[in-house]
Amino acid sequence: MSDAAVYTGRAAVRAGILVTGTEVLTGIITDRNGPWLSERLADLGVDVAMIEVVGDRPADLEAALERMAAAGVALIVTSGGLGPTADDLTAEVVGRFAGREMVLEDALEERIAEILRPLMSRWPELDEAAVRASNRKQAVIPRGATVLEPVGTAPGLVVPPAGSADDGGRPAGPTIVVLPGPPRELHAMWEMAVRTDAFRAAIAGATEYRRGILRLFGIPESEIANTLRHADAAGVGLGSLEITTCLRRGEIEVSTRYEPGDEADYERLVAFIAERHAGRLFSRDGATIDRQVAALLAGETIAVAESCTGGLLAGRLTDLAGASEYFAGGVVAYGNEAKISLVGVDPALIESFGAVSVEVAEALAAGARERFGASVGVGVTGIAGPDGGTEEKPVGLVCFSVQGPGGRSLTRSSRLPGGRADIRDRATTVALHMIASALGGERT
């Protein structure tokens, strides 16, 4: 957080996020829904007052709803607890909390049954009666709630407080949006939820914000805090901007929320950062390096030969849909024998310079390009640790080479910090940035 990241205090509507699940509370799985929902709400101009994680006990869930209501939030978004088993109780607890009777929706039961049919045929040994009972349970909802159609098998809900909406009275508490736990389902159903009348009514009065995301690579996080101080001193109007910076996979993300009328202030900030960090600001529109590399590879083909990253670079290059257009192939050449026989590295190079050397990285890049008949070749060789380091070549030393089209090539070595997983991940990111540079990706 920087000095500039001062809360602007203009959002009139506050919300609470309630993540349920004993497996989240006990640390077995990491919650990703709370942060995701928080960002979405911020963009709608809703100020998130708290994210709370509780277990699956109805009493804890109910107590959390009461705490949030007492804190004066107008909206509560829950995730989890919509599954078919008996302890998936969110809908029932929310209904009781909102003072609404639970009713079976026949049409919804039938739609869920429709979704379950292919599952039943895939697992013929399933207990059909049990499945039907679960199905019925998921179709029992608070009277007056808006149903969000299931993306998995669980429907979501938007539950207005008793005495509002259909009853024409004054809201006696927060509107509650009930979403399932699996992120893929939650994301899709969130889009449905925000379009419902009940949701729009709950957040009426919130200011819609814009969000701009910049990405930089190759500077420490403290430098961006320093830059924001300088921007402030130089009279760039930061007062209207809510800026948050964070270090993610070795890249710095500068995320700024502002009102549409303050666009000019944001543009001045972007220009200030672009000038001060020339060559480091690689994304002005929030596009990730992965997407930039994919775009730059249009019309090209790429092949990789990697050692310490062990397949992760190939994995990341094939992450996006359509990767088969440009990804020719890869070799994970862990041992020297594989480097020589599969990628055609000259054994004399390994002998003279060692397997972890810029010379071998170059030979890996050239070999990958040639073996797969690609226009771009990438070589990565390094020491991910924890063993294998020497004084001269310590753990974290990684050598990279990109042999691009038209004779453009880049070779370098880096000493990367952290443990084995950090080094492998960071090396993959460095390689992607070098690929972008070799392909003429613009840095401002």
Place this chain on the structure above:
Amino acid sequence: MSDAAVYTGRAAVRAGILVTGTEVLTGIITDRNGPWLSERLADLGVDVAMIEVVGDRPADLEAALERMAAAGVALIVTSGGLGPTADDLTAEVVGRFAGREMVLEDALEERIAEILRPLMSRWPELDEAAVRASNRKQAVIPRGATVLEPVGTAPGLVVPPAGSADDGGRPAGPTIVVLPGPPRELHAMWEMAVRTDAFRAAIAGATEYRRGILRLFGIPESEIANTLRHADAAGVGLGSLEITTCLRRGEIEVSTRYEPGDEADYERLVAFIAERHAGRLFSRDGATIDRQVAALLAGETIAVAESCTGGLLAGRLTDLAGASEYFAGGVVAYGNEAKISLVGVDPALIESFGAVSVEVAEALAAGARERFGASVGVGVTGIAGPDGGTEEKPVGLVCFSVQGPGGRSLTRSSRLPGGRADIRDRATTVALHMIASALGGERT
């Protein structure tokens, strides 16, 4: 979660975890301290009632402390807000909440100054007066608090409620453990905190628990819920067990917390699950499939040729330290040309059966084994989508082959659900399970 995951209600001590930081609340960075602290507390027999994330506003922080105290927790652990800047306010807010006066500890101020000295000499342009003021601020602590020596520059605190400990009175609220936000510092200072008298006093009466973890593969999550219902009906004593089930990367994890005296109940549950899901229970000691495969590969070497998983299988096989002992190498053969020239797949096979076929998977496995001179070869070919599917070979169809030592081999095809990322991830997991089976990994 299952019916059996009923809170047992025997833990006498409940705690709340309070994570502070606008950058966490707004979703810019993901909190890892909450889940980590939750696991540590569970193993001490302390029942975590909630994890709450709030921003850096003092009023929000104070309100959260009040909510937790009202919920009756005996212990609150906070993370974050101990830095040197003006908006790092946790110590002050906690002091006020606990009804304790803030006092400057001269000796602590001197110890922090000692820590800062090398920093000052490394960055000569730092404003010395500003650094000294920050230093002093960090040495102002609630009277009667136990200081946890800084691992970074910020000291932590264990703050007993007013009227307890040194005053000899009855506790009027929870004991608060105040820890810094950076995980490395938090972990080290947690170890100090649990050894303090103030902490031991706060959790007096907590039961130490045991935890058992089972892992199953190849059944849907609803089946394990069903099994637990049957176990209960069959008289296996589930009342003494707190069971949590979760689906992770296609595997089911059954995590059970119990008191040492209820070991026999747990053993009966394990036996029941093992009998009902013969061949699906692959881990009784919590070991992941990744660790099992690594252990089974002792004395062997493995090579992979993968298509749709795009390097992820190689990446997972090289994830663990020491992977170079057994991982010979891999080829990411996305196109047919690469399958033929780099792995030696017979073009006639591709012509007759198609690139996604069990025949080509077998040829990839055999080719990988031969090219890298390994004792185990693995081939994976499939359609990750979203494009490329046909009626006969839809998106999600993946063919696998493992050619193991001593002529043991396994070949199969699966139709995997979900989107591109799900299919790639799930296919990697399926391949690991097939490797374990081919190497004689026991399933009970």
